[in-house]
Amino acid sequence: MPRPRHQPLPLADGPAPERADAARNREVLLAAARQLMLSEGICAVSMDRVARLAGVGIGTVYRRFTDRCGLALALLGDSERQFQAAFLTGPPPLGPGAAPETRIRAFLHCYIDRLETDAELHAIAETSSPTGRYNNGAYRTARTHLSWLLTEAGAQDPAYHADALLTLLSAGLFQHHRHELHLSPERIKAGLDSLVTGLLSQGTPSPN
Numbered sequence: 001m002p003r004p005r006h007q008p009l010p011l012a013d014g015p016a017p018e019r020a021d022a023a024r025n026r027e028v029l030l031a032a033a034r035q036l037m038l039s040e041g042i043c044a045v046s047m048d049r050v051a052r053l054a055g056v057g058i059g060t061v062y063r064r065f066t067d068r069c070g071l072a073l074a075l076l077g078d079s080e081r082q083f084q085a086a087f088l089t090g091p092p093p094l095g096p097g098a099a100p101e102t103r104i105r106a107f108l109h110c111y112i113d114r115l116e117t118d119a120e121l122h123a124i125a126e127t128s129s130p131t132g133r134y135n136n137g138a139y140r141t142a143r144t145h146l147s148w149l150l151t152e153a154g155a156q157d158p159a160y161h162a163d164a165l166l167t168l169l170s171a172g173l174f175q176h177h178r179h180e181l182h183l184s185p186e187r188i189k190a191g192l193d194s195l196v197t198g199l200l201s202q203g204t205p206s207p208n
Helices: 020-040 047-054 058-065 069-088 100-125 139-154 158-169 171-180 185-202
Strands: none
Touching: 020 047, 020 058, 020 069, 020 158, 047 058, 047 069, 058 069, 069 100, 069 139, 100 139, 100 171, 100 185, 139 158, 158 185
8 A cells, every 4th residue: 555645754863852062072073983984984983083083082982873883874864864855855756756666766776876975884884783774764764665666666565575675775785796796886777677677567466
């Protein structure tokens, strides 16, 4: 069934409401992490180096972000919220107004573009636990949205196939394709397009 228009989606994990000084401290830590990324690369972004650059104790960094995965998620927060706004309320073909199959392809292509820019950060964020990727708000939103689009497009088993397509968008697999197999983003997008075509050509009801 189509997703009710009033039903809220689980959005990207953002910072909880906090005092102004705590929010400033958080931004100082994130600014230090971004500075390390720009100057030395993602491998330089460790909890202790962020603490030293920000001039705080390492315990402060752990209290704010728990671990390096939490820090990576925080660094991805702004781009994730922009992505969500684009596919939930932005212009077509990514946002409402285009045919479901067109929106599915646009969603997958945009996800690839994001990985092309930030795959290393996504890879860190996905390593909190074997199932850590599937338990944050960003993934749940993407899964719910993609499942709804697949339902609208007549897919056989939209919930399962949403997870299957998102598995192909894991940062580790993307890095393997790009840097070890040397596949271009265009080839990866074309491969996803062919899979979507195959899924939607089945046209039979999903099993109970």
